[in-house]
Amino acid sequence: MILNTGTRTDIPAFFHKWxxxxxxxxxxxxxxxxxNQIYKYNFNPKTVDCICFCSKNPKHLVKKLDNLSEYRQFWFVTITSYGKDIEVNVPNYKKVIKTFKILSENLGANAxxxxxxxxxxxxxxxxxFHIDRFGDMASQLHEYTSxxxxxxxxxxxKVLRNFPQGREVTTEERxxxxxxxxxIADEYGIQMKTCVEGTLLDQFGFDSSGCMTQQVxxxxxxxxxxVPKGKYKNRECNCLMGRDIGLYNTCMHGCKYCYANANMKLVKRNQKLHNPDSPLLIGEVKDGDVVKEVNEPSYIDTKQKLF
Known part of the structure; x- marks a missing residue:
């Protein structure tokens, strides 16, 4: 089973204790x-093939990596350098780069x-702005990721409502x-990728098959x-999205461009319903709730191992 923590919220940043x-x-x-169907997933290291994280601020869980030592992991760390006018509660990108390096040193650049x-x-x-900042970041990260x-x-x-100055990036700009x-990536040996963006940039050597594919x-x-054919695939890409344990309208980063939050009032209301001791991210299991246990096997091919 593949568990995904990051397409609906940022669990490492805001719900690490939970x-x-x-x-x-x-x-x-x-x-x-x-x-509102509730699913129960086990955390048995023998059946959880990979826990996938996606975070803008992974430092809290990075401090607790020993607690995750039994689990195979894949981390996506988002690093941009927009200001507080756009990414209200996101740490400065230089701090995130430091955390990224620690992650890589502990788990390996492939993870x-x-x-x-x-x-x-x-x-x-x-x-x-983008070209300059991307070059600066690539120069610092290329030894820690591929x-x-x-x-x-x-x-x-919801994005237009929260970020009215936002507009489509034109083909020429892309x-x-x-x-x-x-x-820049070629200079530093980094493979560039897109996901659900079409094949426009393939002419420059981009891989447009997806960001979290089986090969990744x-x-x-x-x-x-x-992995059984079609398993976990619910988008126009080859990504294996896994079993997502996050919840929309819960991320406190407050990014103006966020697709996962309707508005911050709802996010703050949900935060008040969060109990670190509850098995649910938000709220509690109520009388009458039906919980479906998902007994999913490991998909690791024990006959072959990558070296």
């Missing part, structure tokens, strides 16, 4: 955001990947970003996986 409690107790409950996203263009954050995934802002209705980022996870955990 997550470690779930590790200690050996299971977690996750509520489906679309129908830690860099995200530079979402990219948007404004008068303040123009093309030169991959970088970029994406461009998606203007969902080409400038792609060409310049690829040249296999490289991270050092094992081949025999």
């Amino acid at each position: 997550f470690l409690k779930r590790i200690d107790e050996g299971f977690v409950l996750s509520k489906n955001p679309y129908n 830690v990947a860099w995200r530079y996203d979402p990219i948007f263009i404004t008068e303040k954050y123009d093309l030169d 991959d970088c995934t970029i994406s461009f802002i998606d203007l969902y209705q 080409l400038v970003i792609g060409k310049n980022f690829a040249e 996870l296999e490289k991270a955990i050092g094992n081949n996986l025999k």
